[in-house]
Amino acid sequence: MDERHIPSVGEKAPEFSLADSTGVSRRLDDLVAGGMCVVVFYRGHW
Amino acid sequence: LADYSEHLEDLRAAGAQLVAISVDDAARAETVRQELGIKFPLLCDTSREVVKKYGLLNSGEKGGIALPASFVIDRDRVVRFRALEQVASRINVDQLLELVRELGRGADPQTKPRHRGVFPGLMFLRATMNAMRHGVRSPNK
Numbered sequence: 001m002d003e004r005h006i007p008s009v010g011e012k013a014p015e016f017s018l019a020d021s022t023g024v025s026r027r028l029d030d031l032v033a034g035g036m037c038v039v040v041f042y043r044g045h046w
Numbered sequence: 047l048a049d050y051s052e053h054l055e056d057l058r059a060a061g062a063q064l065v066a067i068s069v070d071d072a073a074r075a076e077t078v079r080q081e082l083g084i085k086f087p088l089l090c091d092t093s094r095e096v097v098k099k100y101g102l103l104n105s106g107e108k109g110g111i112a113l114p115a116s117f118v119i120d121r122d123r124v125v126r127f128r129a130l131e132q133v134a135s136r137i138n139v140d141q142l143l144e145l146v147r148e149l150g151r152g153a154d155p156q157t158k159p160r161h162r163g164v165f166p167g168l169m170f171l172r173a174t175m176n177a178m179r180h181g182v183r184s185p186n187k
Binding site for chain 2: 004005006007008009010011012013014015016018019020021022023024026028029031032033034035036037038039040041042043044045
């Protein structure tokens with residue numbers, strides 16, 4: 001898969017499942033089930 | 047993140063979940079969450095797998111971190127809005143909220159001419175989706 005491709009409007013967003021900072025696993029499919037999800041990528045503090 | 051935090055209740059009221067993703071580990075993200083009083087999940091992509099999948103890995107910095115970006119994703123996992131902070135000016139969360147509200151209402155584009163110039167791709171998409179929707183759903187709910 002092209003790692004440079006950022007999903008654009010109208011395209012399918014890649015599914016993901018990640019643990020949050022408290023250890024709870026969050027799946028995109030579950031997050032959007034209620035209607036919509038705003039997904040924000042941030043730089044973090046590394 | 048603080049901007050989003052301020053608008054969390056509004057976003058939820060408009061029918062949207064909110065999550066933020068970085069390559070920080072759980073301990074770091076939890077510190078940030080508590081310091082900023084954030085009440086939405088901070089997801090930890092320490093393997094950079096998701097950041098890569100979204101084409102947002104900035105490998106030039108410290109082992110690779112996420113390029114700042116925001117997406118509004120609908121229940122079919124289709125991207126309805128995208129803002130990339132390295133090219134666009136800083137994301138205006140008010141604007142994003144407005145959009146989420148509009149999407150949540152399933153608003154007719156004609157009642158909202160204000161966004162016409164701003165989100166031309168979205169207007170097209172919404173028209174298409176409305177057309178599709180009429181085929182499968184009753185118009186009087």
